[in-house]
Amino acid sequence: xxxxxxxxxxxxxxxxxxxxxxxxxxxxxxxxxxxxxxxxxxxxxxxxxxxxxxxxxxxxxxxxxxxxxxxxxxxxxxxxxxxxxxxxxxxxxxxxxxxxxxxxxxxxxxxxxxxxxxxxxxxxxxxxxxxxxxxxxxxxxxxxxxxxxxxxxxxxxxxxxxxxxxxxxxxxxxxxxxxxxxxxxxxxxxxxxxxxxxxxxxxxxxxxxxxxxxxxxxxxxxxxxxxxxxxxxxxxxxxxxxxxxxxxxxxxxxxxxxxxxxxxxxxxxxxxxxxxxxxxxxxxxxxxxxxxxxxxxxxxxxxxxxxxxxxxxxxxxxxxxxxxxxxxxxxxxxxxxxxxxxxxxx
Amino acid sequence: xxxxxxxxxxxxxxxxxxxxxxxxxxxxxxxxxxxxxxxxxxxxxxxxxxxxxxxxxxxxxxxxxxxxxxxxxxxxxxxxxxxxxxxxxxxxxxxxxxxxxxxxxxxxxxxxxxxxxxxxxxxxxxxxxxxxxxxxxxxxx
Numbered sequence: 001x002x003x004x005x006x007x008x009x010x011x012x013x014x015x016x017x018x019x020x021x022x023x024x025x026x027x028x029x030x031x032x033x034x035x036x037x038x039x040x041x042x043x044x045x046x047x048x049x050x051x052x053x054x055x056x057x058x059x060x061x062x063x064x065x066x067x068x069x070x071x072x073x074x075x076x077x078x079x080x081x082x083x084x085x086x087x088x089x090x091x092x093x094x095x096x097x098x099x100x101x102x103x104x105x106x107x108x109x110x111x112x113x114x115x116x117x118x119x120x121x122x123x124x125x126x127x128x129x130x131x132x133x134x135x136x137x138x139x140x141x142x143x144x145x146x147x148x149x150x151x152x153x154x155x156x157x158x159x160x161x162x163x164x165x166x167x168x169x170x171x172x173x174x175x176x177x178x179x180x181x182x183x184x185x186x187x188x189x190x191x192x193x194x195x196x197x198x199x200x201x202x203x204x205x206x207x208x209x210x211x212x213x214x215x216x217x218x219x220x221x222x223x224x225x226x227x228x229x230x231x232x233x234x235x236x237x238x239x240x241x242x243x244x245x246x247x248x249x250x251x252x253x254x255x256x257x258x259x260x261x262x263x264x265x266x267x268x269x270x271x272x273x274x275x276x277x278x279x280x281x282x283x284x285x286x287x288x289x290x291x292x293x294x295x296x297x298x299x300x301x302x303x304x305x306x307x308x309x310x311x312x313x314x315x316x317x318x319x320x321x322x323x324x325x326x327x328x329x330x331x332x333x334x335x336x337x338x339x340x341x342x343x344x345x346x
Numbered sequence: 347x348x349x350x351x352x353x354x355x356x357x358x359x360x361x362x363x364x365x366x367x368x369x370x371x372x373x374x375x376x377x378x379x380x381x382x383x384x385x386x387x388x389x390x391x392x393x394x395x396x397x398x399x400x401x402x403x404x405x406x407x408x409x410x411x412x413x414x415x416x417x418x419x420x421x422x423x424x425x426x427x428x429x430x431x432x433x434x435x436x437x438x439x440x441x442x443x444x445x446x447x448x449x450x451x452x453x454x455x456x457x458x459x460x461x462x463x464x465x466x467x468x469x470x471x472x473x474x475x476x477x478x479x480x481x482x483x484x485x486x487x
Contacts, residue, residue, distance in 0.1 A: 022396060072462055080463040081430075082359070082397055083389045132462055133429055134390055163390070166432070189390050191428025191436070255394045 002279070002307050003114035004040055007047040007104035008286075010096045011121030014089035021085070022254065022290035023122065023135040030292035031119040034299025038310040045114070047107040052098035052143060059146035060139055060171045065130040069094070069137060080132050094122060094137040101144035101285060105240070108280040115306045116283035117299075118144075123287045125165030125244045126190060134163065134190055141244050141285045142171045148240050149177040156238035157181070158225065158272050160265075161246025161287040162256030164193030168244065169207055174200030179208070179236040181229045183221050185249070185256050186211030195329035196336035204340035208232055208333070210326065214257035217320030218264025221249065226271045228326055233275045240283070241276045243269075247289030247298040251317070255290050259320050262297040263313035266305035273306055282306070352380045355437040355444040357430055357465065359386065360402040363450025367480040368407045371448035372414035372421070374478070380445065382411055383422045387433040431468040438475045448478045 009028035016025055035044070057066055072078070073091035080086060097120035104116035124141055126134030145155040157172075159165040159182040169192065172178035184193050199207040210224040247265065249258040269284075276282045284302065289295040297313070304310030356371035358364045368384060375382040384407045391397040404423030411421045426433050437444045449466045466479045 020396065020398070022391075022394070068462055081389070083391050084463070086462075131468065166429070187427045189388065189393060189427050189429065191387070191426060191432050254396070255390060 001043050003111065004038070004044045004303060004307055005047050005104055005107045005111070005114045005116040006035060006044060006119070007049055007100040007107070007116060008119040010049060010100050011093040014093035015087055015121055017085045025121065026292060027289065027295060028119060028121060030295040031286060031299050034296040035117070035303065037296070037300045038304055038307065040307065040309055045107065047103045049096060049100045049103045051092065051095040052102060056102060056143060056147065057095070057098060057138060059150060060129060060142040062130045069132065084132050084135055086132070086137060090122070090137060096120070097122060097124065098138045098140045098143040101140045101283070102147055104283050105144055105147065108283065111280055113279040115303070117303060118283060118285045120286060124167070124285070125159060125161060125287050126163070126167045128167040128170045136167060139167045139171060141242050142168050144283065144285070145172070145178055145242055149175065153177070153239035154236065155240045155242060156233060156236060156275060157242050157244060159184070159244035159287070160221065160249060160268055161244055162249040162253065162258050163189055163246070163288060164209070165244055165287070166190045166192040169193070169197065173207065174202040176203045176206065179206045179232060179238065181208045181210070181225065181233065183210045183212060183224045185214060185216070185258050188256065195333040198333060198336045198340060201340055201344040204344070205232065205337045206236070211329065212258065212322045213325060215320045216258050216322040217317040218260045218267060219316065219318035220320055220322040220326070221258070221260065221264065222267050222271060223323065224326055225268060228330060237277070238275065239277060240281050241272060243272060243284040244287045245284045245302060246287035247295050250289070250291065250294040250298055252291045252294040253289065255288065259317055261314040261317050262294065262301040263316045265298045266301040266313045267316050269302045269305045349381065352378060352445045353383055353442060354378065354380045354446045354448065355383045355385055355434060355442070356448040357387070357434050358384050358402070358407045359430065361450060363452050363480070363482045365406060365410055366482050367448050367450040368410045369414050370478065370480045372411040372416045374446060374448065375420070376415050378445070381420045381422065382416055383424050383437070383444070384408065384411065385424045385426065385433055385437060387430040388425060388427045389429070393427060430465045434465070434469055435472055438473055444475060446476050446478065447473055448480060451479050451481045
């Protein structure tokens, strides 16, 4: 049986914005309820987690930003913007969250098999090279991806969080070794993720945005990844597949208006797994997901689909809007890629 | 017939600083013969009705702009889901093509003494058009 490598949970004691804030420590308890419900027993391995070093963080964040964040926390922290906070130990929490991702990939590498899950706080995909935002301080999935591109490997990042991962997109905008694929509700925070955002002159087409209208159901999201993104993912031929697996696209989540069930995440996981080049090359990073109940069932369904474990998830959803928009956006996306090629020249 | 006048854009987050910025931007729009667009970016918590500052609406900024002398027909309240900096930068691109971006010196969530969360400094670094950062000059009248 495939091993589940868990690197976490982290950030429970160090990073707490108060009971009003939806990104709260109790999310980790819900997530681990989902892991336990799989009933894997001896097939779960907990990877030892170390704090990411400055050198590891600096692959994707500017040293000036890291110094500013560390100093801000040392002064007691506070509200960085209306959504995002830091506490005295949030710098530690952020380094540990990023370190958990690195530990997960190292454990997969060592074992040569397994699927890794990285349940950490704070989440990461909104953090840019030099800016905290959207609950995120350090971009965990980006730190992990950059650790592999530094070794000459190619990384596919699939981001199915309800919000666009603007930070991840910006960090790898012009990187030919990373393909970033995102499904997300649009319009919605952070406002990025339009289909004509396709990557820079060094990586045209390696950013693939699949925006979805409010009310979109699982069949639309699945089609976006399985049909719209499939050619790009096959052509890219990644060495690693990392998933920014936010669960706030669930119909019960308070921060978005997509209509997915837990069973839809199981279907998405099966599709993404098709692009994993060999055993031990798939890691899922927790991003959003703010309803404890749906967070637990979605974690169980997602990991259960990959490991053939757990109970039977709720039925996938269908019939929501967005299919026609996906088709129209494909044309816009191809035009945008042509524009980038034209600007670069032969 | 399409209104061909240029557009001045001002960010508004409900803070006193932002209201000062609206007053300054209205004066600038008058001088330029421009229309004024007041932009409020809705973040994660506000979208979900969980924001500590509560609901931000356009009544106060529009009143401020009119008191500064602008015709009400030349002021537009624009709400967009997104990050404030990104939302304002997009206003400088076609089709909006604002000729000037205006913000208060510190927003509702920003902390004095840090660059973290500073929309104004981010804008100043990345905007393709002039940016005016308006200091708070005391409570608006």
